[in-house]
Amino acid sequence: MAGGIAAYKAVEVLRGLTESGHDVTVVPTAAALKFVGAATWEALSGKAVHDSVWAQADQVAHVRLGQEADLVVVVPATADLLARATHGVASDLLTNVLLTARCPVLMAPAMHTEMWAHPATQRNATELRRRGVIVLEPAAGRLTGADSGPGRLPEPRQILDAIDDLLRRRPAADLAGRRVVVSAGGTREPLDPVRFIGNNSSGRQGVELARTAVSRGAAVTLVAASLDVDPPAGVLLVRVGTAAELHAAMVEASSDADVIVMTAAVADFRPDAEAGSKIKKESAGATLRIDLVQTVDVLADLTRRREGERPVIVGFAAETATSNDDLHALGKAKLARKGCDLLVVNEVGRAPVFGAVENEVLIMGSDGGVTELSRRSKAAVADGCWDAVVRILAER
Numbered sequence: 443m444a445g446g447i448a449a450y451k452a453v454e455v456l457r458g459l460t461e462s463g464h465d466v467t468v469v470p471t472a473a474a475l476k477f478v479g480a481a482t483w484e485a486l487s488g489k490a491v492h493d494s495v496w497a498q499a500d501q502v503a504h505v506r507l508g509q510e511a512d513l514v515v516v517v518p519a520t521a522d523l524l525a526r527a528t529h530g531v532a533s534d535l536l537t538n539v540l541l542t543a544r545c546p547v548l549m550a551p552a553m554h555t556e557m558w559a560h561p562a563t564q565r566n567a568t569e570l571r572r573r574g575v576i577v578l579e580p581a582a583g584r585l586t587g588a589d590s591g592p593g594r595l596p597e598p599r600q601i602l603d604a605i606d607d608l609l610r611r612r613p614a615a616d617l618a619g620r621r622v623v624v625s626a627g628g629t630r631e632p633l634d635p636v637r638f639i640g641n642n643s644s645g646r647q648g649v650e651l652a653r654t655a656v657s658r659g660a661a662v663t664l665v666a667a668s669l670d671v672d673p674p675a676g677v678l679l680v681r682v683g684t685a686a687e688l689h690a691a692m693v694e695a696s697s698d699a700d701v702i703v704m705t706a707a708v709a710d711f712r713p714d715a716e717a718g719s720k721i722k723k724e725s726a727g728a729t730l731r732i733d734l735v736q737t738v739d740v741l742a743d744l745t746r747r748r749e750g751e752r753p754v755i756v757g758f759a760a761e762t763a764t765s766n767d768d769l770h771a772l773g774k775a776k777l778a779r780k781g782c783d784l785l786v787v788n789e790v791g792r793a794p795v796f797g798a799v800e801n802e803v804l805i806m807g808s809d810g811g812v813t814e815l816s817r818r819s820k821a822a823v824a825d826g827c828w829d830a831v832v833r834i835l836a837e838r
């Protein structure tokens with residue numbers, strides 16, 4: 443770990459890892475030891491900390507630790523650490539470990555907003571991602587002082603989930619260096635200050651797509667409408683409410699994207715006017731009529747805006763079909779109408795999909811190819827979708 447105030451949160455991450463049976467060697471930088479002392483790391487890891495290239499020189503720790511690791515996790519990663527890692531500076535034991543490690547490397551940056559947003563730090567993060575390092579996006583929120591913004595270390599539980607995902611699935615970093623934008627959840631169209639028209643989407647499939655893209659090495663923006671599940675660690679989170687807000691956020695986030703995935707359940711209609719004050723029973727009478735007007739089709743608009751072959755665009759479709767042939771026909775028609783590269787088609791009439799942890803889909807390509815993914819977890823469906831995207835990226 444590197445030396446930042448968020449080092450105290452790394453204590454929780456270490457505890458979670460040892461409690462779940464992992465063998466952890468702590469390699470703090472000199473600055474990290476100013477925040478949390480060696481005794482804490484040693485007590486929790488059950489091992490001596492390694493903090494110097496000169497200690498135990500007979501065991502060549504600076505080479506062995508990196509070579510033998512299954513995973514290297516840097517929590518927190520400071521601006522200085524990101525810079526040194528990018529340039530291959532081997533000025534202490536941690537940076538030596540980073541140079542010798544050939545296993546997956548996950549970094550969780552934490553710093554002040556200005557330091558994270560600085561072009562130098564951004565360029566370093568981009569370069570590390572291009573090389574396959576998983577660099578989590580910092581969370582936004584309260585920083586050390588009274589200020590707030592992006593730069594917070596994600597919560598220890600979320601970092602542990604990301605580590606678990608990497609160790610369990612051992613995904614290839616085949617989205618390394620790619621910028622991915624995923625929309626998820628259901629939009630809400632306000633009727634008045636207290637009511638809205640919403641839908642049944644839990645956002646779970648979109649969240650799994652974002653999570654798996656992070657573990658495959660992508661820089662991920664998650665445009666989140668209403669979600670029933672927690673967003674994963676390491677994504678740039680943009681919260682939206684209405685279809686119009688989602689549209690604006692997607693257009694902005696997509697400007698430099700390699701891949702766009704639209705899993706959000708976007709309202710097709712919204713009330714033509716939002717009442718400024720709560721609609722009252724007495725004034726509405728026995729029947730309340732609301733005129734609805736169509737919203738923008740975000741997916742179709744994003745495909746229209748595309749120039750050339752970038753980004754790859756993936757749509758989702760929930761259909762109630764009478765037969766498998768009917769499902770194929772509905773999917774084919776929607777794929778053509780939306781103009782996207784891939785359409786992931788769900789049958790929602792027979793098996794429960796909304797809020798469920800499993801899903802069964804058809805992935806239809808604009809080249810006519812169809813892949814059927816039998817019933818499996820939404821995380822496994824997400825991996826299947828990314829496999830299809832990676833094939834298209836490789837061809838372009």
Ligand code: CTP
Pocket residue numbers: 685704705706707708709710737738739740741742756757758759760761
């Ligand atoms: N979608 C969108 N904007 C909308 C409606 C849908 O971007 N206003 C996107 C969804 O995110 C999804 C895809 O379009 O990726 C298909 O959504 P779906 O609801 O199945 O299609 P609709 O266009 O609404 O067609 P219909 O409801 O008539 O089947």
